[in-house]
Amino acid sequence: MAKLNMVEALNLALKEEMSRDERIILLGEDVGRLGGVFRVTDGLQALFGPNRVVDTPLAEAAIVGTALGLALGGFKPVPEIQFMGFLPAALDQIICHVSRYRNRSRGRYTLPMVIRLPYGAGIHAPEHHSESTEAILAHLPGLKVVIPSTPYDAKGLLVSALRDPDPVVFLEPKRIYRAVREEVPEGDYTIPLSTAKIVRAGDAVTVVAWGSMVREAVRAAELVAPEGIAAEVIDLRTIAPMDDETIVASIRKTGRGVIVHEACRTGGLAAEIMARIQEKAFLSLAAPLERVTGFDTIVPLLKLEDYYLPDPHRISRAIRKVVRF
Amino acid sequence: MAKLNMVEALNLALKEEMSRDERIILLGEDVGRLGGVFRVTDGLQALFGPNRVVDTPLAEAAIVGTALGLALGGFKPVPEIQFMGFLPAALDQIICHVSRYRNRSRGRYTLPMVIRLPYGAGIHAPEHHSESTEAILAHLPGLKVVIPSTPYDAKGLLVSALRDPDPVVFLEPKRIYRAVREEVPEGDYTIPLSTAKIVRAGDAVTVVAWGSMVREAVRAAELVAPEGIAAEVIDLRTIAPMDDETIVASIRKTGRGVIVHEACRTGGLAAEIMARIQEKAFLSLAAPLERVTGFDTIVPLLKLEDYYLPDPHRISRAIRKVVRF
């Protein structure tokens, strides 16, 4: 089986699904001839032609808004927003329409579409190229929001997203686009949406993360393991609708929790997870839940960027803190 | 002293501050000749002329984006977005620029401006006219977000916002625009931003709310009072940066808390408040915190709208639940 990085795994998923389902159309800035600025769509225009892999003018609202029309017209569009920093230009279409069409029309009109979106910091990119505003998306009823953290999951989740009858926003952590390789099978397999995954078992503390923070959380778990702390690490994988049962079950076992995200702290998704845990497992909690997050600041430009992101050291400190409470 | 409703109190605040500070300019759709669709700017164009109270073309991004330029050019613009449902069109300018200019330029450029925004449900308005997405704004570093709940506070807070050196988003709960009258003095008084207010004292449970939910929370407190439950109701007033100290101090006293908002539940601001409480007052908590919120759905059109909003009955049930835990 081929060892692929996440970019290759996503590319494979798109290629296989586009062969399977003629209704799939990719559209966005530079997705065609160039194959995307990260090469996720590399080679697909040559394979499927310029009508199915479409280079668009520079206009995020139009990319999403016309994709909506394409979906109503019977296609399964996969619009790409080049960086999450440029998502806000498309938020009007997403908030007012993409997330609402099914409900607004009581099911008469539905929108199978997958909005792809590289996101996150850690690659020393320019201003506006390191954003992680997934909490905004998770607050919108009617959307599904998926974030893979490994090449294998990336393929399986993207295929599920492409087969979902409802709009999915698919966030790709660009920091691990090429950072990891693992075996990714060709052909059909899927990972169901809204299922979290225990990536490392433990009984002392539950650590919840997603995207590029999963790797950091696992490293933190490794850091504290020699101290006799067995941390259970959960990769949330879909942030909306969220599989809180897996989290709550783990917390019932461990009694302690640390939530990690790179997005800024206030109003980030850790807050929601903490709220659900204390709603559903209050009496199991032996210590306050901790969150390790980006600061409540704009992501710094590259010279200070490394100070911003949660890392194994910070996570391990939080783990020790809740364990020793 | 005159008894004013919130619309009149806001109008008075604008009038007085515009007389005091020539740099203030109002701009937006229908704010001039019509005086705003809710009449908040009524009479101001006649008083200050069409250069200071400007009817703009229909374009929310432009209203906020040119306001940013006006601020850089030495003015203190007060852009109005006609309904929060149309805020998403301006979010790109707010997220990418309004909240960042000071930090991006290390203080070289600053943006004194107040974005006014009627928000919330409960007036049986058409589709897209009942939104309450304040959690999105509170997640953005660099912004301040203010929500008054009474005419008196509305004036005092708006004056503070207008004198603030940084961008403030000012959310006006249209459900209580004309629902309450109280004495509102002419002339100078301010209410500092980022200070919550205890609107009803109690020692059994802390209820936190803002905007139109404060009235509902107080009514719920009145409902449970005969049962011997003394609920302390806190009006948050500024949701970012938030005065969590007042909340935490109250929880330390009561050991129990209910957070109320009309926005949808997942990722709403209640989650952040719950996270902070359990971070800062974990050992004081005698029961899980409860939240009473809108559902994780689009706000229904008017026929079903009344099922959507939290009301004194729902809040009182949550109060009883945490008290009897």
Added chain:
Amino acid sequence: MNLAEYDPLRGRRVEVLDFTGNIIAPDVRPDDLSDDYLLDLYDRMVFLRVADQQALTLQRAGRMGTYAPTLGQEAANIGSAAVLQEGDWVVPSFREMGAMLLRGVPLQLIYMYWMGSEWGSHFPENVRVLPICAPVGTQTLHGVGLAWAAKLKGEQTVTLIYFGDGATSKGDFHEAMNFAGVFQTPCVFFCQNNQYSISVPRSTQTAAPTLAQKAIAYGFPGVMVDGNDILAVYAATKEAAAHARSGRGPVLIEAQTYRLGPHTTADDPSRYRSAEELKAQEPYEPLPRVRLYLEKKGLLTPAAETERWERYQTLVKEEAKKAEAAIPLRPDDIFDYHYATLPPYLAHQKDYLHRILASSGEGTDGQA
């Protein structure tokens, strides 16, 4: 007619029937628009006007929410949608009740929408009309996407996209027009320029002397038409639709009309426009000129005219009653249409609502 002859930069607009009921440009009138067909279209205009009045009555009686009237815009509504064929799409803004009715949306549903029920946008399967769109201008992109889909599928259909003069100021309008030009999508952009965006007059909306000339920015034709002249609207839209259908790309039509009523039932136009201005516009409204023409042709008698209005008054009242009766007050509906499958947390919230509704206010179960 030839679109190219109506270069907006040279100030020409399409006009066929003047307000006294005389045909002033017989050559522009399309062949298929016979006097009989015109009578049929007049019939629809009357129906629209009566349905509109009924909505205002319902709103005043508290039986309907805020409503956006079409008064004065009947020709623009009907004349444009009348050119469509089977398989074509209508993408409305919120002031196109006439176009929606003509393309098969039952009046009952439109009333249900304004009465505040999402079921009002649950159109019959065979009706190719998108739901009413409140956020101004955003729907233009959906229309371009629909047209693009038709093109990719090799369908010979056209998408007719409606919006107002105010919408032309929005970024979405620009992006939609530009995508339509680039991908040569078979659509017609139909601007109902009713001279106002709530209180803001057309002159404040843009410094361009015409809206039609905005098409030049996107490399396709734009044309002005007397929007109160149903024959002109029909002629121009027919030509534009033929243009788009044959693969020659999109067209922008600026239909110059006038909003005779308030912006919505929540609006008070006396604050921003004079009684004189309104009065001066009344002679140009779209119905009398068609009536005069048809009367001259002997196709319409005063008796038939009276009968028509009365019949429709009865009919729309029935539709209103049916609408009210048909709106289900099911709290479940709040939850059941967000996803194909109800996720557990929404099932839980639905359950909570049921318990709340069942409770006397003394229950102990919380929402979480």
Added chain:
Amino acid sequence: MNLAEYDPLRGRRVEVLDFTGNIIAPDVRPDDLSDDYLLDLYDRMVFLRVADQQALTLQRAGRMGTYAPTLGQEAANIGSAAVLQEGDWVVPSFREMGAMLLRGVPLQLIYMYWMGSEWGSHFPENVRVLPICAPVGTQTLHGVGLAWAAKLKGEQTVTLIYFGDGATSKGDFHEAMNFAGVFQTPCVFFCQNNQYSISVPRSTQTAAPTLAQKAIAYGFPGVMVDGNDILAVYAATKEAAAHARSGRGPVLIEAQTYRLGPHTTADDPSRYRSAEELKAQEPYEPLPRVRLYLEKKGLLTPAAETERWERYQTLVKEEAKKAEAAIPLRPDDIFDYHYATLPPYLAHQKDYLHRILASSGEGTDGQA
């Protein structure tokens, strides 16, 4: 020159100096652009080119982040900003290093920005240039606001707003142009049409044959200019600025140039454009034609030319060193500039970062 003579619909564009160094339209050349001044502007073009090459070198050496080169766009950069006067504003996109330098931003700061420090946008107080703007097109609205402010204050200043061909597709560009037209703000919209938006060619960006004609949609003049001809750029921008300054409203300039380098240092243009295409463009690049002209006039000798390039190579290296030395690696900076006063929770987070940095990894204090 007269802007009205260059109606883009008739295909005319402003051209003064051809690529062999001959003046082909002496009457268009403005009076104040003497040969001496041209030599000065050439000097700035050379400086820009050297500073640009140095940035590429720095980037390749890992001393700078992703960088967007200006290679080939020196005439558009310098010729436009050169017409500005004291008090005028420049609103850049991200490919205007030349214009920024000319208006007083120290090269050191621009390098600091691309090296990844916010201090690179902390311009000196007297410099009227906005920070580099990454989100395409969004800055056009800020420029209109600035110009509007100047108008309201009664200043006779002009705001020069830069953006690329790709930016013309964005909604913000549309809304900015429209507001500028409606409020007659004194600004010049300067489009550096370098034929590409990353990999997307100009022909895919819009179906309009020219970008200049987009001005028609907003009721003000648009003009095409040979963007590689500094005399033409100067002439057109000067005229446009005079137009705006005198209260006659905004102007759009489409400067037709060509991006000779990659989009940014992260780009690989060989994937989307041929070596032949690039080669065919090289003769038209902006520097040689000015050099040839000045040589013919006896104002430039090969020796002086060599000396200039060498001098600038030394200078830009110094600026690069100064930039690196000047970037403070203060974690406090992450927090200190979000509000005029540091709120308690940010003070707390700053404190946490200090503790993290001080800790050996064995600390027990959490972040909360």
